[in-house]
């Protein structure tokens with residue numbers, strides 16, 4: 001896992017703030033999983049991201065989307081605020 005920074009607003013997360021959301025896997029994400037299994041690799045999954053306390057709830061509501069769609073949607077909503 002990379003250091004916890006919110007995928008939307010890029011703030012460093014405090015301990016116990018926000019969390020990781022695992023999104024629906026795209027084809028490329030399933031390929032990544034397979035590759036990591038094969039080489040016994042570890043890394044930050046491309047379908048997972050950290051979110052701060054402010055963005056976590058909305059990010060969680062969208063976890064049935066793929067990560068690219070969810071992030072685009074949240075960023076658009078932030079622009080409209």
Ligand SMILES: [Zn+2]
Pocket residue numbers: 006007008009010011051052053054055
């Ligand atoms: Zn945030």
